[in-house]
Amino acid sequence: MGWTEERVELLKKLWMEGLSASQIAAELGDGVTRNAVIGKVHRLKLSARAKPATTAPRARTTARPAPRRVASPSVGVSHSGGMGGGMIKRQTVVRTQVVGATALAVTEEMEVEAYVAPAAELFIPESERVGLLGLNEHTCKWPIGDPLTPDFYFCGRESEEGHPYCNFHSRRAYHQVEKRKR
DNA sequence: CCCTGATTCGC
DNA sequence: GCGAATCAGG
Numbered sequence: 455m456g457w458t459e460e461r462v463e464l465l466k467k468l469w470m471e472g473l474s475a476s477q478i479a480a481e482l483g484d485g486v487t488r489n490a491v492i493g494k495v496h497r498l499k500l501s502a503r504a505k506p507a508t509t510a511p512r513a514r515t516t517a518r519p520a521p522r523r524v525a526s527p528s529v530g531v532s533h534s535g536g537m538g539g540g541m542i543k544r545q546t547v548v549r550t551q552v553v554g555a556t557a558l559a560v561t562e563e564m565e566v567e568a569y570v571a572p573a574a575e576l577f578i579p580e581s582e583r584v585g586l587l588g589l590n591e592h593t594c595k596w597p598i599g600d601p602l603t604p605d606f607y608f609c610g611r612e613s614e615e616g617h618p619y620c621n622f623h624s625r626r627a628y629h630q631v632e633k634r635k636r
Numbered sequence: 637c638c639c640t641g642a643t644t645c646g647c
Numbered sequence: 648g649c650g651a652a653t654c655a656g657g
Contacts, residue, residue, distance in 0.1 A: 457649085474640065492641065501641085562649050625637075640657075647649080 455484050456556035457494060469495055472503060584610025 455461075461482060468478045476488040484615040494502060521542070578598070585607055589595055594609035597619045618624075 487650070488641090489652080490650050492643095493648090496642075497648070587647080638657100640654095641655090644652085645656075 462494070465491065465494060466498070466500065469500060470503060521603070578607070578609065582610065583607040594618070595624055596620070596623035 457465075464482065465478060468481060468493075473481070474488075475491040475503045479486045479488045479491045481568060482491070544610060584593055589608060592613055592615075594611045594613045596609040597606065598609060599606040609623055611622070614624070
């Protein structure tokens with residue numbers, strides 16, 4: 455289905471109300487993707503919704519050329535790492551999420567696995583500690599300790615291909631940490 | 637990982 | 648004009 459008058463109107467309305475592109479896409483339904491919404495928004499020249507005083511000056515980072523397919527090189531390096539013993543604690547949490555302008559409240563109960571790390575989990579025997587020079591493409595680069603002191607070291611456990619941290623630290627690196635700053 | 641908008645470019 | 652793929656960032 456193309457962009458009919460009605461759909462465009464709804465798009466404008468929702469966009470101005472501050473809904474995200476994905477939310478609008480869901481609202482429009484019918485297989486519309488968030489990319490379709492964003493693309494249309496740009497074509498309609500209505501990117502700026504409600505710019506506060508802080509004129510977000512189109513941070514033109516870098517005018518990207520045309521990034522096509524790129525092959526990623528890989529270097530094989532072996533490293534042995536041991537996983538510490540942690541504890542998986544099951545618990546049920548209730549998360550409320552608001553979707554769409556129609557204030558569609560979705561309350562879902564989901565069982566999550568919360569990893570409770572014992573203090574000792576972060577302790578790694580000296581024999582396994584990895585210094586700056588011990589890091590390679592497959593070692594967790596999670597820093598431990600004060601970088602200014604001699605006993606500073608890195609996690610050094612096995613990290614997934616293409617990831618800077620091991621599975622454990624990977625989530626901590628950036629997991630939606632209740633961001634409510636306004 | 638989840639998510640956001642921004643941009644490019646083949647269609 | 649359209650939007651998937653991609654990029655950059657939170």
